[in-house]
Amino acid sequence: MRLEKSTLKDNETINISGSKSISNRLLILSALFENLTIENLSNSQDTQLLQKALESEGEIIDIHHAGTAMRFLTSYLSIQEGRTTVLTGSDRMKQRPIQYLVDALRNLGADISYLEKEGFPPLKIVGKKLEKRAVSIPADISSQFISSLMLIGSKLENGLEINLVGKITSRPYLEMTLKVLRNVGIANQWEDQIITIFPNIQSDKSSQITKCITESDWSSASYFYSLAAIGRKSINLKSFRPHSLQGDSVIKEIYWDFFGVNTISQGSESKISLMPESTFVFPELISLDMNDCPDIAQTLCVTATALKTPFEITGLSTLKVKETDRLVALKNELFKIGCISEITEESIYSTKFFEPNEITSIETYDDHRMAMSFAPFCLIKALTIENKNVVEKSYPQFWEDFDIVTKTIL
Numbered sequence: 046m047r048l049e050k051s052t053l054k055d056n057e058t059i060n061i062s063g064s065k066s067i068s069n070r071l072l073i074l075s076a077l078f079e080n081l082t083i084e085n086l087s088n089s090q091d092t093q094l095l096q097k098a099l100e101s102e103g104e105i106i107d108i109h110h111a112g113t114a115m116r117f118l119t120s121y122l123s124i125q126e127g128r129t130t131v132l133t134g135s136d137r138m139k140q141r142p143i144q145y146l147v148d149a150l151r152n153l154g155a156d157i158s159y160l161e162k163e164g165f166p167p168l169k170i171v172g173k174k175l176e177k178r179a180v181s182i183p184a185d186i187s188s189q190f191i192s193s194l195m196l197i198g199s200k201l202e203n204g205l206e207i208n209l210v211g212k213i214t215s216r217p218y219l220e221m222t223l224k225v226l227r228n229v230g231i232a233n234q235w236e237d238q239i240i241t242i243f244p245n246i247q248s249d250k251s252s253q254i255t256k257c258i259t260e261s262d263w264s265s266a267s268y269f270y271s272l273a274a275i276g277r278k279s280i281n282l283k284s285f286r287p288h289s290l291q292g293d294s295v296i297k298e299i300y301w302d303f304f305g306v307n308t309i310s311q312g313s314e315s316k317i318s319l320m321p322e323s324t325f326v327f328p329e330l331i332s333l334d335m336n337d338c339p340d341i342a343q344t345l346c347v348t349a350t351a352l353k354t355p356f357e358i359t360g361l362s363t364l365k366v367k368e369t370d371r372l373v374a375l376k377n378e379l380f381k382i383g384c385i386s387e388i389t390e391e392s393i394y395s396t397k398f399f400e401p402n403e404i405t406s407i408e409t410y411d412d413h414r415m416a417m418s419f420a421p422f423c424l425i426k427a428l429t430i431e432n433k434n435v436v437e438k439s440y441p442q443f444w445e446d447f448d449i450v451t452k453t454i455l
């Protein structure tokens with residue numbers, strides 16, 4: 046899709062749907078426990094795929110490219126006694142690791158086998174009762190493995206104790222899982238490297254309906270922070286709360302510290318305004334560890350490039366195993382918009398910017414976040430985004446919302 050050179054309109058309001066991560070957790074919990082109702086569920090394709098998978102009684106579930114759903118369903122299906130399911134996904138899903146989760150579930154007694162390559166989907170899962178109550182798992186590849194175990198923990202007879210081995214990646218997602226569990230009444234604790242999920246004790250409370258209202262998606266909000274930072278005009282978003290369960294809400298602090306975009310809470314309907322400071326002095330170097338918030342790294346790199354601010358971002362080892370190798374994709378496409386970067390296994394660094402003459406198409410590598418993070422660059426120069434529909438994975442109405450806040454310069 047061609048994005049002509051644009052400016053920002055002032056003060057438009059965008060209504061972003063529920064957090065994909067919170068929605069996916071709540072869907073698993075509502076399949077495990079009755080009487081849970083969810084409001085403002087994410088309208089992302091990933092969440093819809095998970096919802097359909099949980100409703101299906103079929104022998105084969107194809108979860109396409111939805112990584113979190115793949116990981117959460119692996120544990121969920123492992124405890125569905127008497128059911129055998131083949132859990133598969135897209136070609137990329139068959140390259141995304143799952144071995145540590147499968148090993149942990151097998152150690153608890155699960156019956157899971159690999160149907161193609163050892164360590165990767167597709168999986169054959171024979172559901173059964175898991176007898177053990179303690180397990181160890183390396184924590185440096187994906188927090189989704191650990192959240193997946195946490196979500197089923199209270200359904201095991203004696204609960205579950207998870208020993209996290211090594212460096213913990215994407216930590217706020219684990220905190221989110223603990224808080225979501227607590228909100229629906231499942232007790233838990235996290236001390237040092239040990240997470241404990243207590244068994245669900247049936248009580249009168251279990252017959253009460255628990256209503257969960259999902260806060261809007263902060264990762265999706267990041268693209269509007271980028272627009273506000275580059276376009277220097279304010280944008281309003283809803284519905285966001287002051288104390289978020291989502292680690293990506295750190296975008297507020299990051300865009301204030303490095304780009305002078307202030308987040309002002311407007312009270313009504315949990316509306317926030319992103320207001321750029323007109324006199325802000327940009328830093329000489331953005332130096333940041335984004336291990337806690339990997340999904341907004343692409344957004345930040347494009348904003349920094351548009352504003353020609355050198356950056357050094359570390360903590361990104363997991364980007365290599367997401368929808369694409371995001372570090373390689375970033376390096377290639379940033380070059381097209383005038384940024385020469387260097388990447389390592391876990392970082393991206395740039396101090397060299399140049400004026401691109403003619404911008405060729407931005408490739409999106411089947412990665413929704415490549416499309417959405419590069420789009421705001423049209424405030425600097427016209428560009429083309431390939432395969433615009435990739436955004437559906439997390440934010441189906443992205444282009445409509447993008448159109449509301451931008452105005453093409455003819």
Ligand SMILES: O=C(O)C1=C[C@@H](OP(=O)(O)O)[C@@H](O)[C@H](O)C1
Nearest residue numbers: 066113187188189215218340363
């Ligand atoms: O638990 C979750 O909802 C997620 C955890 C993160 O993955 P990793 O833990 O694999 O980094 C994040 O990148 C993903 O988009 C969603």
Ligand SMILES: C=C(OP(=O)(O)O)C(=O)O
Nearest residue numbers: 110111112113114340367
């Ligand atoms: C990495 C992501 O999703 P998943 O791992 O669920 O495919 C994402 O949404 O950026």
